[in-house]
Amino acid sequence: MPLLEINKEECTGCGACVSVCPFGALSLVDNIATVDDKCTACGACLDVCPVNALSLPERPEAAAEDLKAYQGVWVWVEQFQGEACSISWEMVGKGRELANQRGTILTACVLGHNVGHIAKQAIAYGADRVFWVDDPTLAVYRTQPYANVLVELVRQYKPEIFILGASSRGRDLAGSVATELYTGLTADCTGLDIDPETNLLRQTRPAFGGNIMATIICPNYRPQMATVRHRVFEMPVPDENRQGQIIPIKPNLSEDQIATKVVDFIRQQGEVNLADAKIIVSGGRGVGGPEGFEPLRELAEVLGGAVGASRAAVDAGWIPYAHQVGQTGRTVRPDLYIACGISGAVQHLAGMGTAKIIVAINKDPEAPIFSVANYGIVGDLFQIVPALTEQFKKKLRR
Amino acid sequence: MNIIVCIKQVPDTTEVKINPETGTLIREGVPSIINPFDTYAIEEGLRLKEKFGGKVTVISMGPPQAMEALKEAVAMGADEAILLSDKAFAGSDTWATAYTLSQAIKKLGEFDLILCGKQAIDGDTGQVGPGIARQLGISQLTYVFKIRHLDPESRTIVVERLLEEGREVVETKLPALLTVVKDINQPRYPTFLGIRRATRMQIPVWGAADLPGADSSKFGLKGSPTQVVRVFNPPKREGKVEIIQADSVDEAASILADKLLAEKVI
Numbered sequence: 280m281p282l283l284e285i286n287k288e289e290c291t292g293c294g295a296c297v298s299v300c301p302f303g304a305l306s307l308v309d310n311i312a313t314v315d316d317k318c319t320a321c322g323a324c325l326d327v328c329p330v331n332a333l334s335l336p337e338r339p340e341a342a343a344e345d346l347k348a349y350q351g352v353w354v355w356v357e358q359f360q361g362e363a364c365s366i367s368w369e370m371v372g373k374g375r376e377l378a379n380q381r382g383t384i385l386t387a388c389v390l391g392h393n394v395g396h397i398a399k400q401a402i403a404y405g406a407d408r409v410f411w412v413d414d415p416t417l418a419v420y421r422t423q424p425y426a427n428v429l430v431e432l433v434r435q436y437k438p439e440i441f442i443l444g445a446s447s448r449g450r451d452l453a454g455s456v457a458t459e460l461y462t463g464l465t466a467d468c469t470g471l472d473i474d475p476e477t478n479l480l481r482q483t484r485p486a487f488g489g490n491i492m493a494t495i496i497c498p499n500y501r502p503q504m505a506t507v508r509h510r511v512f513e514m515p516v517p518d519e520n521r522q523g524q525i526i527p528i529k530p531n532l533s534e535d536q537i538a539t540k541v542v543d544f545i546r547q548q549g550e551v552n553l554a555d556a557k558i559i560v561s562g563g564r565g566v567g568g569p570e571g572f573e574p575l576r577e578l579a580e581v582l583g584g585a586v587g588a589s590r591a592a593v594d595a596g597w598i599p600y601a602h603q604v605g606q607t608g609r610t611v612r613p614d615l616y617i618a619c620g621i622s623g624a625v626q627h628l629a630g631m632g633t634a635k636i637i638v639a640i641n642k643d644p645e646a647p648i649f650s651v652a653n654y655g656i657v658g659d660l661f662q663i664v665p666a667l668t669e670q671f672k673k674k675l676r677r
Numbered sequence: 678m679n680i681i682v683c684i685k686q687v688p689d690t691t692e693v694k695i696n697p698e699t700g701t702l703i704r705e706g707v708p709s710i711i712n713p714f715d716t717y718a719i720e721e722g723l724r725l726k727e728k729f730g731g732k733v734t735v736i737s738m739g740p741p742q743a744m745e746a747l748k749e750a751v752a753m754g755a756d757e758a759i760l761l762s763d764k765a766f767a768g769s770d771t772w773a774t775a776y777t778l779s780q781a782i783k784k785l786g787e788f789d790l791i792l793c794g795k796q797a798i799d800g801d802t803g804q805v806g807p808g809i810a811r812q813l814g815i816s817q818l819t820y821v822f823k824i825r826h827l828d829p830e831s832r833t834i835v836v837e838r839l840l841e842e843g844r845e846v847v848e849t850k851l852p853a854l855l856t857v858v859k860d861i862n863q864p865r866y867p868t869f870l871g872i873r874r875a876t877r878m879q880i881p882v883w884g885a886a887d888l889p890g891a892d893s894s895k896f897g898l899k900g901s902p903t904q905v906v907r908v909f910n911p912p913k914r915e916g917k918v919e920i921i922q923a924d925s926v927d928e929a930a931s932i933l934a935d936k937l938l939a940e941k942v943i
Contacts, residue, residue, distance in 0.1 A: 422816070450803050451819045464902075466801065488798060488801075493909075547844075557942075600859060607714070653940075654920075670930045
């Protein structure tokens with residue numbers, strides 16, 4: 280069923296395509312390239328074939344004038360309990376850059392109830408224009424009213440690019456909006472830039488548990504939509520003197536047409552948001568039990584960080600799943616990740632491998648975690664972690 | 678309760694290795710598994726069926742070998758299974774995948790609940806669940822880690838969703854689509870009887886021609902708005918680990934603390 284067509288007359292059996300296929304879908308059979316079902320039609324092989332023997336089916340192309348009708352860069356500003364989420368300002372910062380590159384304006388969409396202050400902040404952080412949609416039905420995020428408002432706005436004002444933070448709400452919302460608009464959406468990007476030749480948004484993201492990176496474009500549909508991971512882009516510095524236009528929008532929503540009601544919100548005491556955390560102290564099998572996390576919590580507290588965990592510790596029931604970092608938990612990108620008693624299985628590395636500085640504390644000098652760490656101490660975490668906490672208390676005067 | 682569970686067969690990415698010479702993924706001999714998050718969706722479907730009666734239908738889109746994943750779900754206890762497999766579906770991005778799955782679900786008829794994993798471990802997008810919900814015009818509740826309450830009479834469901842800041846308790850009307858996280862349950866193993874049943878079961882394979890109500894221009898590569906233009910290796914972490922050694926634990930801790938302060942990450 281692979282889509283790749285191989286012209287067997289032209290193929291010289293050089294094997295160039297075989298070695299570049301990221302999915303191992305190509306092989307040489309009787310000295311002719313052969314493709315199997317692992318082919319994802321990514322096209323990585325097309326350019327390396329010296330005799331142009333490989334091709335993918337043509338896609339329908341949109342008329343240039345239809346695409347031209349879409350202009351401007353948009354950002355969704357997420358709010359939780361009336362305060363903007365920091366990931367949204369990271370989006371505004373990046374959106375500003377993209378808008379400058381495209382020579383266009385940056386629009387922020389602020390949805391909520393009594394969120395006029397967020398609309399003003401959006402200007403300070405870099406937006407030229409804000410759609411300020413204030414309504415009681417939007418007080419707490421819910422997919423349907425939020426998606427409907429954004430779909431309406433996009434249909435009316437036609438942005439070229441629309442980016443959202445890849446938070447739980449952002450991913451929930453973007454999937455719904457892009458589906459309704461019939462346009463491309465790239466999830467969890469870690470890179471966005473404009474192709475200087477085509478002016479298309481190049482969206483780069485990890486896949487296969489971080490084993491490969493893929494760059495994705497959306498040439499024939501608008502807007503080009505992407506969600507972006509936490510802490511990938513710099514937080515811009517707000518400028519209270521920046522000027523911009525705030526456009527209040529009255530949404531056409533009524534509570535009795537919204538099926539979903541938010542009943543309650545349960546916040547864990549003393550729990551820090553892993554996705555936003557600059558510092559994470561994480562524990563694995565080596566912590567030995569629920570009480571083993573106590574020294575890690577103390578270190579995290581002194582550093583103002585959050586406590587993470589490996590799958591092994593979560594599966595053992597020592598700490599709730601909300602703390603799990605890795606492939607089946609959360610992907611994090613802190614400035615500092617201190618891995619205590621974590622061996623460093625591939626699944627764990629997939630969730631924290633892009634941290635700026637990684638520290639490994641482990642009894643086993645052969646533990647794979649040391650291969651990705653910047654600093655390591657081989658030894659007993661129950662001695663090292665409290666000693667580290669004491670040192671930081673002293674040095675930070677906390 | 679008529680429950681539909683959408684599953685995906687994925688390579689066990691933990692077994693994926695990079696060929697150091699060519700820098701590409703070695704997929705030879707890498708086992709295919711049911712996407713781990715989808716196994717929680719299957720389990721949750723089975724538990725609801727045990728509680729409320731009804732049936733669980735598993736559905737998957739993929740190459741012919743994705744049949745194995747469906748058979749495994751049947752061996753766990755699913756009643757029916759459908760494989761969507763056709764060259765016309767190949768090259769689908771998340772939009773086209775959600776479209777195709779939703780067309781098949783429409784063909785299946787009435788349902789109360791659709792369950793999906795929160796995302797697949799190969800693509801990691803989490804977009805197909807919301808896409809299906811939107812295509813079908815039903816409520817979506819993503820990142821569900823507990824079903825608190827389900828009342829088939831009043832057709833309401835109350836769940837807890839796992840968000841960055843904590844747990845959100847949400848109520849909605851059926852039919853609805855839920856995407857589930859790992860903590861929701863502990864998936865069961867296939868039983869001997871289940872495996873026997875799965876081995877004998879003839880699982881229907883639907884192609885584009887079996888979805889006559891659909892717009893075939895929205896299938897596969899040609900219906901997919903996004904295109905992958907480049908695939909490459911992630912940048913390697915630079916440098917080697919500096920192992921800190923000292924005469925005492927306190928001294929090692931002091932050296933490490935100084936180094937981290939110098940890195941300006943604290």
